[in-house]
Structures are given as structure tokens and as C-alpha cells.
Amino acid sequence: MNLEHPAIKRTMETGYANMVSQPEHCGIDAMGDEILVGDSIIEIGGEIILEENLEDYLIEHLGAIFKTAE
Template identity: 60%
Template sequence: MPKEHIEHPDITQALKTGYPNMIAQPEHFGTDIMDTEILTGDRYIELPGGELLLERNIEDYQIEHLGWIFKIAD
């Protein structure tokens, strides 16, 4: 007598209808000057030329675009 194939109900449902969106995705707002996606609710800075910069990218921007060098005093 063959064994019956048992499958978890969530897997069966996913195979029938596709995977559900388990987490609501924030809306896309744009992309900053560092080519990082900005999502609704992110904190950003508008630069003088109109470009956008995510707040968390400030240090990278200062290094890559302004040539700043961060050092530690001995």
C-alpha cells in the first residue's frame, strides 16, 4: 500500500495562489545621490543642487563626493 503524500497547508496554498505579501512594503519615494533607494518614512536631505541624500549616507557622501578624510588624533 503506497504512503500518502502529506503537504503542509501553507505550502499547498502557496502553490495554488503564489506567495502572499507577508510584510507590507513601504512605498518607493526615489533614489539618493549615492544610488540608494529612498522609501516613504526615510529621513533625507535635499542638497543645494536639488539632489537627495539619505541621512544615513552623510558620511559616505562626505568621503566620496567632498573628499573629506576622517582621522583620529593620536
């Protein structure tokens, strides 16, 4: 009796998945996260920061303090 895992059988029949469909890598931002084509970025003093990392960057690298107005 020959048992074979379905994923292995499918790979043997069709080949490996298409790796071309992955987004193109553009680099790493100042916070160490991967930048992909289409990501929103901000440039501050030569540093590139992903938009979702902007608040952390301002706090950790520029000493910004976020407050609520009273």
C-alpha cells in the first residue's frame, strides 16, 4: 500500500506554487519593518518610515509626546 500526503501529490503533479505573485520588496523602514510596493511611506530627514509606524518613530526617535488638549 502506497500512502502519499495530498499536498505532496499535488506538488508532484502541478509543480511548486508561483512565487512571482508576491509583492515586490522595496527595503526596510527606520523601525525595521519591510516596505513593499504600494505601501504609504513618509521621509523625515533622510529616514523612510511606513505610515503605520509614524507615531512610534516620532516618540522613539524624535522624543514626541502625544497629549490631549485640556
